[in-house]
Amino acid sequence: MAELPPGGPQVVAEVAGIAAAPASLEERAAALLESLHPVVPFQAGRIALLDPERRGPVSLVSKGYDDPVRAYFESPAVVEEIELIGLSRTRPPVRIRDMPVPPTEVRGWTQYLRPAGFREGLAVGLFAPDDRFLGFLGLSTDTAAHPTDAARDLIGTLAPMIAHAVDPLRTITAAAWLVRGATAGVVLTRSGQALPLPGLGAHPLLGAGSALLAVAARLADGRAHAAFLCPYPGSEPAEHVRVTVLGCPTQSPHHLVAAVVLASPPDLRGLTPRELQILGLLIEGWTNARIAAELVVAPRTVAAHVEHILAKLDAGTRALAAVRALGQGLYVPPELTGIWP
Numbered sequence: 654m655a656e657l658p659p660g661g662p663q664v665v666a667e668v669a670g671i672a673a674a675p676a677s678l679e680e681r682a683a684a685l686l687e688s689l690h691p692v693v694p695f696q697a698g699r700i701a702l703l704d705p706e707r708r709g710p711v712s713l714v715s716k717g718y719d720d721p722v723r724a725y726f727e728s729p730a731v732v733e734e735i736e737l738i739g740l741s742r743t744r745p746p747v748r749i750r751d752m753p754v755p756p757t758e759v760r761g762w763t764q765y766l767r768p769a770g771f772r773e774g775l776a777v778g779l780f781a782p783d784d785r786f787l788g789f790l791g792l793s794t795d796t797a798a799h800p801t802d803a804a805r806d807l808i809g810t811l812a813p814m815i816a817h818a819v820d821p822l823r824t825i826t827a828a829a830w831l832v833r834g835a836t837a838g839v840v841l842t843r844s845g846q847a848l849p850l851p852g853l854g855a856h857p858l859l860g861a862g863s864a865l866l867a868v869a870a871r872l873a874d875g876r877a878h879a880a881f882l883c884p885y886p887g888s889e890p891a892e893h894v895r896v897t898v899l900g901c902p903t904q905s906p907h908h909l910v911a912a913v914v915l916a917s918p919p920d921l922r923g924l925t926p927r928e929l930q931i932l933g934l935l936i937e938g939w940t941n942a943r944i945a946a947e948l949v950v951a952p953r954t955v956a957a958h959v960e961h962i963l964a965k966l967d968a969g970t971r972a973l974a975a976v977r978a979l980g981q982g983l984y985v986p987p988e989l990t991g992i993w994p
């Protein structure tokens with residue numbers, strides 16, 4: 654590490670402790686911003702995450718800026734300045750005097766920050782270990798004497814730790830890794846996009862526009878956890894994969910909805926593919942007659958399947974069997990029946 658500014662070692666230790674602390678993103682961001690004050694005596698600062706679907710930053714913490722500055726910083730116009738200054742590319746922190754373009758070409762500086770009394774500042778992009786651009790840290794001072802070279806370099810060193818502390822995928826990724834036998838996964842966004850889930854692979858069932866993701870989005874609405882089975886030829890046992898849906902915490906920038914994780918199914922209790930299909934319909938409240946019409950079989954055939962289901966789930970009633978199947982994820986949702994020929 655380069656020569657540390659006065660108070661640098663204490664700041665490094667404090668940032669490391671905050672990054673590891675169990676807290677909300679906003680709480681960690683506020684503590685991180687305050688911890689940097691000994692090395693950069695700033696008058697205003699913010700840590701913001703980019704909402705890729707709203708095309709604008711969302712502040713986790715913002716201190717010292719007036720209303721016009723805050724409004725501008727939350728606008729889509731800032732995205733263009735992020736790209737202009739180079740914050741969306743991995744690079745060292747940038748001060749006003751270090752910018753790759755003349756400060757007069759940066760609207761945020763000429764029309765907002767400088768008129769508000771600021772004379773210098775620093776910004777650095779925040780990136781996850783897998784190179785996802787998360788957002789940025791910005792500090793503003795009322796003197797050209799700060800940030801110093803040593804302070805700038807120290808904040809550059811701390812940037813990956815700060816990024817980890819405010820990564821929206823941090824909590825949901827940790828939860829996904831706890832799913833037994835997890836092999837693949839994605840994160841669903843507010844607009845229905847499927848983003849890679851760090852540490853887990855891809856899968857044909859998780860492709861854009863898949864029926865499975867549509868079901869996962871439906872089940873994620875208002876639920877913290879859901880599980881079900883999806884037919885997939887070649888999987889074992891019984892050609893199904895287990896799907897676990899983990900609702901994302903309500904946190905900035907609010908575009909992540911749920912993680913969808915695939916794994917080998919649990920013990921199927923001897924349930925056949927047809928019985929798993931019927932369980933999905935029982936959970937939806939279908940009658941035997943409606944099930945028979947949907948599956949193009951005789952009502953007595955459905956009744957026989959239901960009897961077998963009750964025995965295998967040790968349930969005395971259809972309602973109890975449906976509750977147990979729902980709780981254990983032992984069913985195929987109706988939308989997924991026959992998605993593989």
